[in-house]
Amino acid sequence: MTAPALEIEGLSYGYGRGFALDDVSFRVNQGEFTALLGPNGAGKTTLFSLITRLFEAPRGAIKVCGITMRDHPTKALARMGVVFQQPTLDLDLTVRQNLHYFAALHGIARRDASIRIGEALERLDMAERDGEKVRQLNGGHRRRVELARALLHKPDLLVLDEPTVGLDVPARRGIVEHVHELCRTQGMAVLWATHLIDEVHADDRVVVIHKGRILADGSVTDVNRTNASANLTQTFHRLINQV
Ligand code: ATP
Numbered sequence: 001m002t003a004p005a006l007e008i009e010g011l012s013y014g015y016g017r018g019f020a021l022d023d024v025s026f027r028v029n030q031g032e033f034t035a036l037l038g039p040n041g042a043g044k045t046t047l048f049s050l051i052t053r054l055f056e057a058p059r060g061a062i063k064v065c066g067i068t069m070r071d072h073p074t075k076a077l078a079r080m081g082v083v084f085q086q087p088t089l090d091l092d093l094t095v096r097q098n099l100h101y102f103a104a105l106h107g108i109a110r111r112d113a114s115i116r117i118g119e120a121l122e123r124l125d126m127a128e129r130d131g132e133k134v135r136q137l138n139g140g141h142r143r144r145v146e147l148a149r150a151l152l153h154k155p156d157l158l159v160l161d162e163p164t165v166g167l168d169v170p171a172r173r174g175i176v177e178h179v180h181e182l183c184r185t186q187g188m189a190v191l192w193a194t195h196l197i198d199e200v201h202a203d204d205r206v207v208v209i210h211k212g213r214i215l216a217d218g219s220v221t222d223v224n225r226t227n228a229s230a231n232l233t234q235t236f237h238r239l240i241n242q243v
Contacts (some may be wrong), residue, residue, distance in 0.1 A: 003066030004029050005157040005189030006051070011060030013046055020046040022212040024060070028157065028205075031187040033180060035200040038209035039240060044193040045085060047209070048161040051191075052082050065156050078106075081150030083160040087142055091135040095126065095145050098134060099152060106153040113152070120148035124178065140171025147175065151182075158182070159191045164199065172199075180204075197233050206232065208239050215239040 006028040013021040021043045028034045038044050049055045051062060053073055062069040064076040089098050096117060103113035121127045124144040134142060143163055150158060160179065164172040176199050182188045192199070200206055206223055208216040216223045216239055220232055229235040 002030055003063070005032075005065060006159075006191060007061075007063040008047075008051075009061045009063075011047070011050060011057050011062065013050060013055065013057055019212045021050070021057075024209070024212070024214055026207045026214055026217050028189050028191050030156070030189050031183065032205055033183040033190045033192065033201070034205045034207060036191060036193040036207050036209060037195070037197065037200060037236060038193075039195050041211075042195075042209045043212040044195075044209060045161055046212075048084070048159065048193060051159055052080070052084075053077060078153070079156045081153070081155035081158045083143075083146050083150050083158075083163045085161040085163075085165060087146060089134045089142060089145060089149075092133060094131050094133055095121070095137070096130040098145060099149055102149045103152050108153060116152050117148070120151055124148055138171075140167050140174065143167065143171070143175055144178075147178065155188075157189045157191070161193045162195070163192070164194070164196070197236055200232060208236060210240045210243050213243070215243065 004027040009025050011021055011024040012019055024047065036044055050057045053069060065079045067076040067079065069076045093101065099117045100113055108116065121130055124147060126141065126144050126148065129137065129141060134145065164175055179190055179192065180201060183190050200220065202220055204220060205218065206216065206220050207214060216227065224232060224235050227235045227238055229238055
């Protein structure tokens with residue numbers, strides 16, 4: 001049996017007083033789009049910081065494709081593509097230069113990198129912008145470059161922390177649909193953190209987080225049924241108002 005793309009077990013973290021994350025456990029299966037849905041301050045970014053090893057959790061475990069993060073961080077991180085909430089591109093490099101730099105960090109040979117970059121930009125409708133400095137791009141296009149970058153080393157798991165923050169509606173929809181399509185057509189496992197319910201599709205898995213705790217985990221249909229709600233908006237408000 002193949003290991004889940006991501007397993008989080010009993011993860012807790014605090015910044016001083018109280019818990020920002022309190023005994024968090026859930027899985028992202030291979031080929032599954034999982035939306036981590038929670039309001040501001042729920043603990044999503046803290047969880048991402050642990051998954052991407054910016055912080056180390058004092059308690060709990062993280063496994064990526066069966067690889068334990070604590071024991072083999074480099075191997076685990078290599079299986080993951082990451083889009084952080086705050087953009088991290090070099091504004092004074094061109095789109096292609098940014099992508100080549102990242103490919104080199106991952107040890108991808110220059111020729112291979114050129115082919116992959118061309119393909120990724122084509123898929124994201126960015127091929128004609130490849131010579132432009134990132135500074136010249138709008139927010140939506142910068143996000144597409146970040147997505148291309150996260151996919152260059154062909155990860156098994158893509159993790160994105162509120163990747164549509166600050167984008168207008170069409171740009172937001174473009175990114176949401178593109179990542180759903182990656183999941184459908186390439187079997188990519190996705191963990192997508194958001195506070196926006198309309199980014200969750202009816203056939204996604206949803207993990208609801210609030211005040212550092214997981215309140216619901218399952219298919220949208222099951223989570224709605226369990227909470228006797230007509231739709232995800234109702235379920236979400238019902239759950240977070242109970243805490
Ligand atoms: P947002 O949608 O606003 O990004 P979030 O769901 O990502 O929210 P976190 O940023 O993980 O939530 O915050 C979880 C809790 O931890 C909040 O109560 C927040 O105030 C607190 N917190 C986050 N970062 C720090 C920090 N550096 N120092 C102290 N407390 C922090």
